[in-house]
Amino acid sequence: MAGHHPVESPVARGRAHAQSPGHGDTAYPGLGRDLTYVWTTEGWLYLAVILDLYSRLVVGWAMDQRLTVELAEQALTMALAHRNPQAGLLHHSDRGSQYAATRDQRLLGEHGLTPNMSRTGNCWDNACVERFFGTLKQKLDGWAVDGRGQLDLALADFRLWYNHVRPHRHLQGRTPAEAWSGIDPYATAPKDVRYFSAWDGLLTGFHIRR
Secondary structure, X not given: OOOEOOOXXXXXXXXXXXXXXXOOOOOOOOEEEEEEEEEEOOEEEEXXXXXXXXXXXXXXXXXXXXXXXXXXXXXXXXXXXXHOOOOOOXXXXXXXXXXXXXXXXXXXXXXXXXXXXXXXXXXXXXXXXHHHHHHHHHHHOOOOOOOHHHHHHHHHHHHHHHHHHOOOHXXXXXXXXXXXXXXXXXXXXXXXXXXXXXXOOOEEEEEEEO
């Protein structure tokens, strides 16, 4: 297909699991990205997200009314600025047309990222991001969103809650921000503790700065 570049996985065809810290350790710090849609009273909005696969930290984020290559690139540009990746960084996605586009593959190449795509028809290869979307939509099911303006504010609260407040079982009770920074919450005294609540009480917990 014109404008698209078929990518075979250069990594073993199992799932993309990062096994070393996303910040400061470049041995195998992968990125995972995907797209989803969110309903508002103004219609559907599309969301592109990129996670650091070790820490689960949200490092890239973009939203638009159309599902385009540009939307995917906006999230990737944010992630590149936030992550400042070393050459060879694993970049995992599904086989959507936005990710197979020549311009998207070119952007990956310009930054030295190693593309890795899910096996055909196997959503489990991108399980980390799918699980993130599951958490987001589970919360959204209990809270009506009026339109894009409210969704922008709501998603900012969600990112803060997900990155800095919500402990992850996968991270042995750490938040993504703590895992990203290499902080051991059981050995580091908190500098500041604040109770966090958003979405009419659907997002709650303690925001702890260490």
